[in-house]
Every structure is written in C-alpha cells, then in structure tokens.
Amino acid sequence: MSVYPQFENNYRNILCDALEYTYECIVLTDADGYILYMNKPYQEFLNVQDVVGRHVTEVIENTRMHIVAQTAKAEIADVQRIRGNDMIANRIPIVRDGRVVAVIGTVLFQDVQQLYALAATVDRLRKEVDYYKGELRRKSRHGRRVTTSFDEIIGEDPRMVDLKRLAMRVAKSNTTVLITGESGTGKELLARAMHAASPRGLGPFISVNCTAIPETLLESELFGYEGGAFTGASPSGKKGKFELADHGTLLLDEIGDMPLSLQAKLLRVLQEREIERVGGTQPIPVDVRIISSTHRNMVEQIRCGRFREDLFYRLNVMNLHIPPLRERRNDIRRMSVQMLSQLEKSTGYQVRDIEQGVWRKLEQHGWPGNVRELRNVLERALHLMEDGVLRPEHITFPFSMSDSSCGPAATAEPQMALRDCVAEAEKSAIRSALAAAQGDKREAARLLGISKSALYQKLIDYQL
Numbered sequence: 001m002s003v004y005p006q007f008e009n010n011y012r013n014i015l016c017d018a019l020e021y022t023y024e025c026i027v028l029t030d031a032d033g034y035i036l037y038m039n040k041p042y043q044e045f046l047n048v049q050d051v052v053g054r055h056v057t058e059v060i061e062n063t064r065m066h067i068v069a070q071t072a073k074a075e076i077a078d079v080q081r082i083r084g085n086d087m088i089a090n091r092i093p094i095v096r097d098g099r100v101v102a103v104i105g106t107v108l109f110q111d112v113q114q115l116y117a118l119a120a121t122v123d124r125l126r127k128e129v130d131y132y133k134g135e136l137r138r139k140s141r142h143g144r145r146v147t148t149s150f151d152e153i154i155g156e157d158p159r160m161v162d163l164k165r166l167a168m169r170v171a172k173s174n175t176t177v178l179i180t181g182e183s184g185t186g187k188e189l190l191a192r193a194m195h196a197a198s199p200r201g202l203g204p205f206i207s208v209n210c211t212a213i214p215e216t217l218l219e220s221e222l223f224g225y226e227g228g229a230f231t232g233a234s235p236s237g238k239k240g241k242f243e244l245a246d247h248g249t250l251l252l253d254e255i256g257d258m259p260l261s262l263q264a265k266l267l268r269v270l271q272e273r274e275i276e277r278v279g280g281t282q283p284i285p286v287d288v289r290i291i292s293s294t295h296r297n298m299v300e301q302i303r304c305g306r307f308r309e310d311l312f313y314r315l316n317v318m319n320l321h322i323p324p325l326r327e328r329r330n331d332i333r334r335m336s337v338q339m340l341s342q343l344e345k346s347t348g349y350q351v352r353d354i355e356q357g358v359w360r361k362l363e364q365h366g367w368p369g370n371v372r373e374l375r376n377v378l379e380r381a382l383h384l385m386e387d388g389v390l391r392p393e394h395i396t397f398p399f400s401m402s403d404s405s406c407g408p409a410a411t412a413e414p415q416m417a418l419r420d421c422v423a424e425a426e427k428s429a430i431r432s433a434l435a436a437a438q439g440d441k442r443e444a445a446r447l448l449g450i451s452k453s454a455l456y457q458k459l460i461d462y463q464l
C-alpha cells in the first residue's frame, strides 16, 4: 500500500475516518459472515447500532456477503432490495494466501432510482452532444456549410474513382498530404472531405490562401502575434491559423507560392509541432493536421529556387493529384446533370430539355478553369435560357482566359501583339466582373471562373 509519508504512522486512523466520511455504505465481514466493521452512513440507513460481531444476515436483508465469503467470487452491481429500496451492491472477497479472510461490501446508490435518474441525465446529455455535433457539421462560423462528404465529389472517371478511394483511406490517418491539380479542379473540396472523414472531423477546418495574404501579414496570420508585437497590433494579441486549427485540419492553399522567408519557419513548426507567435517568446504546442494544395509544378518551383526541397518532402508525404477536367471528359455530362439539378434549386429555373449540341459544346471546350468554370458556365446558361430548353447558344465562355480571341479589343486594335491583346481582354473581363460583383473579389473570381488567388495575382500584375 502506498501511503503519504506524513501519514505513515497513523494511516489506519485516517483510513477509518475516510470510510466514515464517504457517502457510500460500507460493510466488512470475516470469512464466516460476521461483521467486522460497518460505517456510519450504512448504520444510519439501516437504523442499526452495535453491529460488530453480529452475523451479517441478522443485520442486512437479502445479503449475500456470507455467500461471497464461501464462493470467493466478487459480485458487482447486484441489485439488492433493502428496506423497500433497490440498492446497487458490490461484494468483493479479500483473499490472502489463497484464502478468503474477509469480504467488503459497498452500496453505490441508496436507491436504484438514483441510478435511473443518472442514466436519464447521461442520455439527455448524449443527445444534446449529438445535436451540437450535427450543428457543427452543418455550419461554419459564417453559417456556410463546412463539411463536405466524399459523395459530393462527382467523378466516375477511373482516375477520380482511384483518387477518391485513396483519399478516403489516407483521411483516417494523420498523414500530411499535398493535393496538386490545376485551379478549379476541386482541391479544397477534396481537403474538406478528407477533414470531415478524419478522426478530426468535428474539429475546426481552417483554410489559408498563401497568395491572398500580403507577405508582410502572412506570418502573423499563420502564427498569431502577442499584444503590442508591432504598430497597429491588437493589445490583447491574436491567435494565428495554426492555433485556430488546433485539434483540426489546416489547409495551406497555394503553398507553392509561400514566400521563402516563411518556408523555414513552417518547416520548423512541422518538425517541432509547436509555434511561436510574432513577438512571443514561449512556444505553443499545436495538434494540427496539415493538408496543403497547389496548382504549381513543385519540382519546377524547387528547381528555380522558389521552394525549399526539405519543406516539400515534409509536406508531400502523400501526394494526391486531381486530373484536369479536359482529361476526364466523360465526367462532364455526369457533372453537368448533377450541377444543373443543384442550380435549379438555387436559381429557381427549371430545365425541361437539353439539346444534343449542348453536350457537344461542353465536351469540346478546353476547360482551363476546370470544374469551377463548368459550374459558372451552367449557371450562366440557366439565366440565358428562356423556355426551359437548354440550347448550344446558351453555353458561353465569355471570360475564359484560354480564348486566343481577344473579342472586341482585337477588332479595335488589330495591330497589337497577341500578348497585349490577351492582357487587355483580361483586364476588361476583370473590371466587368468586379463591377458586376460590386467589388467582392471572391464573387468576381467566381464569375470569371478562376480562383481567388489567380484573381489577386492578376490584380497585382495589371496593377488594377
């Protein structure tokens, strides 16, 4: 027995006092069933006194203490009726040198009704937790859906089927994953589905776009800062994305564009599993699964010295590559049908018929903006449709960056170099989209069928 040193000499007394003070009813008998000890709560409950030396059957109704002394088999959570109450009784033999020397009996609840009440409370709490879990699954901080299941990833092309199967398996682990694929292929969608299917599914899913945040702010966005760390910093400091993603998943979107200065710090975090806030001195441990994604060719990025090779190997423990839409054209029709039915619900338009030419046009297009572009093309088509019949002329690619034709700009300035001509067309498309989206860059990117980061890059390139 381990005893706290100061109490070594009088631990017997302390132990006896402890037994007296417990809420449980306790009785101790010898191997023949004679009472050696009964604590006060039990005596009060039974309304008896001077019980030591009496046989247990004379004092406690329906007792089996003397039987346990003979069988030497513990009886746990046995329901025993005493004074009209159903009690939960435990009877445990104390064995020395292979012989029962005593039996200790406890009553956990003075009435089994207490147990039922406790069970009902646990049941109610469990239901509440289930309800909140469901809510958490359904909503993000801004009320948007945060979870994505693998079922939402449309794709029957063999490469997509294999990819989904592998992603589902990898999702269950903590493995660091790098998702590669062109813009709009569904990298974020896949990352969300993996998070939802992982043991961290109920934890936060935090996404940070490494190109959308200016380099000077990216470090404090990722790692947070201490109060007063720099001019303009909030006095109470701020948690970074790593801390916000604790016990969840952090998606480092467009990782291929992360500034070199931060790559070293990220590498340290991945090695140490702890972060240090800007202006902070104390490391903070974080339990975060990292999924990163990029449309860049990482080998090329490393070759050009824009990405650290050691960090790449840390991030690319498992690579999941999503093929571009033009390489899985047999998914286009299936995807369109499903997207049209979703869009019918959100826009209120009903499609009665689809002309064959629509499919030909969709299947022949190059889809530089991939699935995002497909969705936008279909949404536009619904708005253009008049009598419920989708016709080829409703399928338009007005903002497609891959179009070699510059439209009106080309006619106006036929002597321009092709590159300038494309740039002019892009600028005009971006301005129109920004105007249509009333300055909302996320919405403008959606209208253009390009990613937010691609839009930010173009805004910088064109100084718009």
Ligand SMILES: Nc1ncnc2c1ncn2[C@@H]1O[C@H](COP(=O)(O)OP(=O)(O)OP(=O)(O)O)[C@@H](O)[C@H]1O
Pocket (backbone or CB within 6 Å): 152, 153, 154, 155, 181, 182, 183, 184, 185, 186, 187, 188, 189, 190, 253, 295, 371, 372, 375, 450, 451, 452
């Ligand atoms: N396989 C798919 N099934 C259904 N919808 C998809 C699929 N792939 C992409 N989408 C949809 O296309 C849009 C773009 O997807 P997502 O943002 O995940 O792409 P991304 O590769 O992360 O893009 P970017 O690199 O430009 O940020 C989203 O609306 C997404 O729901």
